[in-house]
Amino acid sequence: MNKQIISFPVPKTGKISLVVAPKTVIHSLMSMLAVLALRGRVIVVDGGNCFDAYSLARALRRRTHQIQPALKAVQLSRAFTCYQMVAMLSELPVDGTPVIVLDLLSTFLDENVNFSKRQRLLESSLNLLRQISEGAPVAAWARAHPAAEGEYQQLLMPLLETAHDIWELQAPEIPDHQLPLF
Amino acid sequence: MPEFTGWLLDLFDDPREGLVLYFIDEKGAHHRLTRPFPVTFYALGSDAQLRALWRQLSNRPDEITLCRTHRMDVFKRQDVTVLGVTVKNPYQAGKIFHETAAQFPELEYADADLNISLRFAAETGAFPLCRCQVWSDEVGQLTHIKVLEDAWLLKATPIPLRTMSLAPDVAPHHAKPRYLIVEVAGEEYHLDLHTWRPLLINLRALIQRHDPDLLLTDWGDTWLLPKLMAQSEKYHIPLGLNREIGRGVSWHEERTYFSYGQIIFRGQQIHLFGRCHIDRQNAVLWNDYELDGTIEVSRVTALPLQTAARVSPGTGISSIEMLTALREGILVPWQKQQAEMLKPAADLFTADQGGLVYQPKIGVHKNVAEIDFVSLYPAIMVYFNISPETILPDPNGENLVPALGLAIDNSQDGLIPKALRPLLEKRIEMKKHLASTPNWDPFRKNFKRRASALKWLLVTCFGYLGYKNARFGRIEAHQAVTAYGREALLRAKEAAEDMGFEVIQLYVDGLWVHHPQKTRPEDIQPLLLEIQERTGLPISLDGIYRWVVFVGSRQNKKRAVANRYFGVFQDGSIKVRGIDTRRHDSTPFVSEAQMHLLELLASKDQPEDALPEAVDYLRARLRALRSGHVSLPDLLVRQRLGRKLEAYRTPSPAARAVMQLQAAGKEMRPGQRVPFIYTLGKPGVFAWDRPQAPNPHAVDVARYQRLLLRAAGIVLESWGMDEEKLTERVLSDASQLRLPVPPKQHPRKHRSNIPGVVHPAMDRALKGQIH
């Protein structure tokens, strides 16, 4: 599998690092997660049902023969609705454990919940992340949408305002299956 | 104190009376009674928030009463402080709740949007269509109700329902109907749809004279009733569709949704008051279990008949769970907040799996016993007490779930096991009863339909546990069920191998085993007992195949797929999965021929002996096809429109058919099935519901020939005649001029009797694919 891995710097306490990037960034995030997991416990909140455990295992394997302890050090919880996302963040232990949120906006794009309610729940989530970041490193990934529409933009804005470091990545041009000879 | 014995037909809230109930007594007469029926919803939050809500609501004392109390929060596993908001008239409750929720969005709510029928059942025990004894006072208020037959009774007293059926002579989306067929009290009337005034007058007279309890229609939701109501208004001839005076009919919007990875379309609905309306074309699984099954669903879910006919089994299960919660005083959350527990990523590999599915050995297997766990997943939930509140994160506790690092608290019965136990037990009882009921028994059909309704509910209850919006769903509970399922199947495999059987196939809840000497049902009994002993779960012998054939995948013949097979049991019955005969999108021409070939194979001691006859039969069918003797409806393909038309880059045949319909002004939604015929030239299809009639000479004969020979090849390949050889043999006859010989027996009537026929969606549900 020909996946380009970007080395993100590991997040630091007191800051919220934000990555805005397409789905393929998951492998780079798993690589960063591997670095953190080799140091100790890490909490991952998955908002997009996208936690790639196999990619994490491969990233760990590149660094160590003993991948099991690191796989156990990663504590995972998946949120499938925006209500669960808020509940999840409010229940996280506050003990300095780094927190990584995957596909943060996904559950807030669910049209079955009315928009103002979602905005309010996102606001609560961001407040919780701010509180957590005071005592622990926090990194979040928001999936970039190719055709960013109104609702998505309105949800992304408060997130951009909350973050201290922002990495924005474009989707790479997809090369043709076979490269031209000439 | 007037008193009668009868059945609860319908109930609904009313702006003046609170609750209105319609009963039918034993003579078939109906009674309308009323009752005040205050309903309560709960708010949860901080003391300050609840105080603010109290202040806000306390200025409406004539509508609302408030109380501070404690209720059980099943996810927190403890009583929590709540503010109970009791609305005196249930008709106002929805409006007041939504105003409150909009004003206090930060609060959590419970018991907020429950069907009034569930509330009534929780309070009185009486559910729709239950047989009961009823007392009332002189002003028609219900004073007391006593249930005589509960929902779990195997044989309920038949209800003297007066039914009227209304159907246009032809499907309205296909052609313009000419008359309306009315069937009532054993008589049939044809009312001309071109002359509305006499139609309305006659229909009104029939409704008045017979006063039906149930209107069974075809396309009543989407075409007939809207049409009748519009004309009734135009001509000022009220029809009296409702029994309840002063209420209009209730419209429910159409919707499209995903279920088990499939897109489903459900048309708009029209509900009546005091009389039930079911549109057979829009009812859920009507072809599967008809009115008997629908009544069964209504009874066990406590949903009104009109609702029960139109909701998915998932909603049915949800109702059963909510009813149990209401009875137990457990809060029914409005929006589930519960998130997944934090767990090591290392556990995900084991947890995030479905059922155990083997890749069978491709080809023929003789003397194979098929053994199935009875309702495996529900049985696991009930017998191992799996429920959102019984799953604990303690990996050192007792009752560990196999390999998941979760423990189960067995100190008390969980909510889900409590809700499912009677359903599961009834299903098992029914299965036993069915096995001992002879074919001629008049109750058998009724039993089969009801059993099918229960099966659907049970099949769904597992997926529902994992559904993100399920009120009592929980991902860990869902994972625990599949983990136990895999464990049970592996223990069964080990038991079989220990006893000298060869395991041919494992599939989620069943195993196929072979032993050269153990070929009679009584030889299998010891294995069944051993498996039951090792797993603690009920198991039964589905049957012993004389032979069964597992076929390879469509893409790669060498690669086995788990659920594509056909076989013949020792009693001669045929079981088929995953091939054309079973596929909803294959044409009757192809699937009937395939079934006929299977019957030919089944009729011989040596299936190979059927080959000459099979070739003759195929030749005859092809001659019939070429000479136009196959009727066009038999060539119809029914494919589902998978997405919106704009979303197709290269439109599928179904999408091309929809384009034709669109050009003719007919709209189709994703999830609807589109019937069409393959035709010559471009666009290669002819949509059946176009206004024009298709040209029989335009049928793409070569394409149907290919489809037929491919389907035949799948069935005959294992007996030495694959598609290629078959094509050669069958077509070598093309020059011969013989009169077409029609098959002796048209195979269609066998189709509905194939044992073990399971809907593909049920299959997916079994495999553990979830919405």
Next chain:
Amino acid sequence: MGRTLPSATQLMLQEEASLARFRRALRRGDQLVFDDLFTSAQKHISAAAYAAHALPFETFLMAMLLEEHKELMRLREIVERLREMHA
């Protein structure tokens, strides 16, 4: 709540795809052998799924090896029988 991780079947397809460049550069005859290896591993996909190994390719290799050894034993038996016939 759909699954988060790919199924064993998907994993095998991914592993096969990740070797696409390797396969492309093989001789045609070797390519067919390559495909055969994956087809034989596919017979044990449910065992691989149940094993739930974090590095599934190791399990797939084991499955290929298992089928190879089965074939070896079968051939050995044939050789033995032939030898007995000619003895």
